[in-house]
Amino acid sequence: MKPEKDKKKMSKKTKIIITISIILALLVGSVVFGYFYVRSKIYSNSDISDITTEDSFEEVPGITNILLIGTDARDLNERARSDSIIIATIDNNTKKLKLSSIMRDTFVDIPGYGEQKINAALALGGPELLMKTIKENFNFTLDKYVMVNFWGFEDIIDGIGGIEVDVKDYEIPEINKFIGEVRDVKSPPLTTPGLQHLDGQQALAYARIRKVGNGSYERTERQRRVLDIVAEKMMDVSVVKYPGLLYDLLPSVKTNIEPLTLLNYAYTVSKFGELKFEQLQIPATELSQGGLYRNKGWVLLTDKEQNGKILNDFIYNDKPYSSEDIDKDHFNSIMANYNALNNEYKQQHGEPTHIEENDDELDKIEQEKPSNNTTDPEVPKLVKVPSVVGLSKDTAISELNKKELKANVKEIDVTDENQSGKVISISPGVGSEVERGSEVTINIGKYVGVEIPNLVGESESNAREKLRALKLNCFVEYVTDGATEANNGMVKTVFGVGTHVKEWTEVKILVYKYVNE
Numbered sequence: 001m002k003p004e005k006d007k008k009k010m011s012k013k014t015k016i017i018i019t020i021s022i023i024l025a026l027l028v029g030s031v032v033f034g035y036f037y038v039r040s041k042i043y044s045n046s047d048i049s050d051i052t053t054e055d056s057f058e059e060v061p062g063i064t065n066i067l068l069i070g071t072d073a074r075d076l077n078e079r080a081r082s083d084s085i086i087i088a089t090i091d092n093n094t095k096k097l098k099l100s101s102i103m104r105d106t107f108v109d110i111p112g113y114g115e116q117k118i119n120a121a122l123a124l125g126g127p128e129l130l131m132k133t134i135k136e137n138f139n140f141t142l143d144k145y146v147m148v149n150f151w152g153f154e155d156i157i158d159g160i161g162g163i164e165v166d167v168k169d170y171e172i173p174e175i176n177k178f179i180g181e182v183r184d185v186k187s188p189p190l191t192t193p194g195l196q197h198l199d200g201q202q203a204l205a206y207a208r209i210r211k212v213g214n215g216s217y218e219r220t221e222r223q224r225r226v227l228d229i230v231a232e233k234m235m236d237v238s239v240v241k242y243p244g245l246l247y248d249l250l251p252s253v254k255t256n257i258e259p260l261t262l263l264n265y266a267y268t269v270s271k272f273g274e275l276k277f278e279q280l281q282i283p284a285t286e287l288s289q290g291g292l293y294r295n296k297g298w299v300l301l302t303d304k305e306q307n308g309k310i311l312n313d314f315i316y317n318d319k320p321y322s323s324e325d326i327d328k329d330h331f332n333s334i335m336a337n338y339n340a341l342n343n344e345y346k347q348q349h350g351e352p353t354h355i356e357e358n359d360d361e362l363d364k365i366e367q368e369k370p371s372n373n374t375t376d377p378e379v380p381k382l383v384k385v386p387s388v389v390g391l392s393k394d395t396a397i398s399e400l401n402k403k404e405l406k407a408n409v410k411e412i413d414v415t416d417e418n419q420s421g422k423v424i425s426i427s428p429g430v431g432s433e434v435e436r437g438s439e440v441t442i443n444i445g446k447y448v449g450v451e452i453p454n455l456v457g458e459s460e461s462n463a464r465e466k467l468r469a470l471k472l473n474c475f476v477e478y479v480t481d482g483a484t485e486a487n488n489g490m491v492k493t494v495f496g497v498g499t500h501v502k503e504w505t506e507v508k509i510l511v512y513k514y515v516n517e
Contacts, residue, residue, distance in 0.1 A: 063089060067085070081119040100314065162200070164195060179201055207226050228277055284321060305330075387430045463511075472505055479513065
């Protein structure tokens, strides 16, 4: 029998392997393999019998979302842009796994830093700021993440013996370019299109292709395709290879998820049966517009509200994306505002220019939060809130966008039909100085009509005056039943009290009329 000290040491080592196995599984989209690996370790080692039965695991109910972040930084503590942003969903309600990609060039409002590409959020504030940015722009809450650098990704694929990928002819030059850019070139260049066996370095280059085909849209498709292929192949890898794979990956992984929680995720997915992925891309092609914008380089301008709804519907309502559901007029209105701002910039500074993201100087600028004591000499940091009261919603949003301010639209009930659809009030107030990119609340009138008041007990003359003041007509019917000398001329009944009607609607009231016989 082994001494107690050795048992504890083995148990700790086993837990490390368990943890890394599930992290790896999450990263490559094959959570189920982690569970089976854990079970294989459990049933071959009696020293960890206290956590070795299936009863030790718990299924995680409902829907779990985990942000998967890929970065090209060699050190996970190094500040670098995210090269891949994918939301992995474990849906225990429908027994489905989902992968939702957010394109790295998506133009968003990064809290505290203003409008930039979403991939800058990781460099500016780590995974926490990236999750907050997704929440602020797409109304989608995340609190769990797994981050891996691409050097770990390369090791994973080499560890499983490479993958088979159908390479298109226009992808070959890009793959070879990325292979040539790494510090330690290990892989030969590709020469012909078609189904090819790619090693880790070649597969990484394939996943990073960006400027050919359908650009960034096709890029996210490649990344999800690689995850799918790796997940399938992982199921065929001999269990004896797992420890080596897992320990090689450890320096390339960072997460905020507890080990036992990861284990339960793996156990949950193992109950799903056949492992299949449903996939989504954000922003939707029909709800984005790519191009050079102001001094931000090439970006994807989007309708964030509609894209957020698509993301939430896909994950929480199990509703596939359909272009037939989009509001094209709403999208066109937002693009018109962006285009107006871009034209204004062109008039002042000339045509926007492309900015390469591997420019070291740009990296330094975007990775440092602007000081509160400094301002851009060309674009003032503070702007005054414009007067938009009385304007229509779309016009008000346009005016705010011209000042690089974000509109937070709320509706308030109004009884004046002329105020319907117009800005009633604004906060912060007109003339207030705020930072560019700040949110300004505009209250839009929603016509609910005039509420019929309760006038019971009022004199007929007072009732008529009050209805007239509310822009309501009065129809009086006199009743003698119950009339006395004391209540003579007072309102007995008002029909429709509390309901909302259009202005100058006729309101019927009953008035006591005392007859002295």
